Amino acid sequence: MDQPRASAPLRAEETGNPDKTPRTERGRRTLRKLLDAAATEFGERGFHDASISGITRRAGTALGSFYTYFDSKDEIFQALVRYMSEQLRDHVTPRVQAASDEISAERIGLESFLGFVREHKEIYRIIDEAEFVDYASYRRHYETTVERMRQRLEAGAARGEIRADASEVHAWAIAGMNVFLGMRYGLWDADADIADVARIANDMLANGLKKRD
Amino acid sequence: MDQPRASAPLRAEETGNPDKTPRTERGRRTLRKLLDAAATEFGERGFHDASISGITRRAGTALGSFYTYFDSKDEIFQALVRYMSEQLRDHVTPRVQAASDEISAERIGLESFLGFVREHKEIYRIIDEAEFVDYASYRRHYETTVERMRQRLEAGAARGEIRADASEVHAWAIAGMNVFLGMRYGLWDADADIADVARIANDMLANGLKKRD
CATH class of the missing domain: 1.10.10.60 (Homeodomain-like)
Incomplete structure (x- = not known):
């Protein structure tokens, strides 16, 4: 990458x-x-x-x-969706790559995404409007982002850090989790402790929802 | 409810x-x-x-x-967002309430949501366009839906079926997971086995991503 x-x-x-x-x-x-x-x-x-x-x-x-x-306006909008997608990747990727293991990588990925949203609140409106202005760019943004997550999960599974069956379904699930937490705690709530949100969500992602003894 | x-x-x-x-x-x-x-x-x-x-x-x-x-057109659009939100609730809620425990309820909730998306593909375009046409309705749809999930988690925790600390953060995470899986496997991919997608996502939700012995 x-x-x-x-x-x-x-x-x-x-x-x-x-x-x-x-x-x-x-x-x-x-x-x-x-x-x-x-x-x-x-x-x-x-x-x-x-x-x-x-x-x-x-x-x-x-x-x-x-x-x-x-x-045209359409052309710069299309370029902007790709530019924001790449800015987000360039913000998150080096932080995630410095993580000690795949579970921590997902916590750091979420926390750095939440931080990015706080600094670039326009990202939701722009990516979401692409659904109506330029569907191919909208879909490409998510497919590209999720494919990067899927590769990260696959590498983590190969290193034995996460479950061996981690797949594309898991990657889409995690992406959706992050996007909604970003909307709720990054975009709508300027006071939420984003490190705390990332820690709670990551613990559920790591250990699941079932009661443990 | x-x-x-x-x-x-x-x-x-x-x-x-x-x-x-x-x-x-x-x-x-x-x-x-x-x-x-x-x-x-x-x-x-x-x-x-x-x-x-x-x-x-x-x-x-x-x-x-x-x-x-x-x-006006604005007024029926606003009514439609609420109507679709309620149709979705009325489709999912009785199925979820019939579940034997909270973990199964979340699997059934996701599977019935994916089924609803397959039958009502317009739901994404309508709810998502509300972000631009009527932001209050957009936000209300998600806040209402997530609050229902949060109450379900709270009840499941009280019955000892899931972790005691299940909270609003968990509910937003699960909602986002479901919405993205619905887009990828309900809306974009008419051939995906939605029961299988729900089973895979639910197992991650129940047990987490960490490798278990």
Whole structure:
């Protein structure tokens, strides 16, 4: 899996258009400014009310810069879903990879996701609106995220840290758990102790719900 | 919790307007026809493209009947979110209440939810679009559903069937698990064996992910 690097080239897919991938560091900075501005614009106004001029105003760039990288509002929205998905991955992955075992990795994964939500509250609105604006991007975000979790579970099972039958069903279950806990305790409740939420959920994930003696 | 009855009066909230609650059996039948038609119309076309005339055409009622119960497209959408939430509850609750213990109840709850999704694929689009059209209804749907799960966990813990510390965090985690499994194996994959998915997820919920000897 790719590790984030300070000035890593953006992947071609981030512009949604390989011909428009920036070739210079300055271009990559402008593209990032546009995507960050788009996150605020779409997050605050929603897809229908958001505008290209609103994005360039927030980014502090000329309108022409927008068209250097994107052809339309739809195109930057699609790029934004992928950008947010990758930002989330780049936030969570190094933390998870530093965990001592797979059970801890899932606790750290949830806690760092909850932290990301607190800092990027627009992520729910943007990913969820993709269900209506660009279903393929919506589905790809979840399929990609869950596949990463499934591989993590498989590796943990191979190391003997978790049950040997851990599978795709388990990965979807854990992803859903995390997304709902993020909505309830990251998005809606600014005061919840996210480390505590992650600890409680992880203990259920590790040991289950059955009463133990 | 209310049990479904064959011709139970619709709750006043179902019209979104207490003054417009039907007083006759015939009126209640018309209201239900409108709500069922609205589920298809909003499910197929989305909120923005859906129309009141599309709803009455599908319902086979006169346009005047619509205005007997609702003032606007927004109002029937709000009523529909509540109606779908209650239909789901009325489908799942009696099955769950017949379970022998709380762990089985959660398996049956998930399996019956997956079955409901297969029969009412529009539920995802409608509930999810409420996030953009009527956030209060969206949030109420999940808060109501999760509170019901939390009470079920609390009762199961009191009977000694599950861990004593089962709480709201556990309920949100289970709700998210179910919603994501419903999307992946109910909505996207018409061939998945939903009983098998429910069994796998329930075993993880019951016993956790840790390797057992």
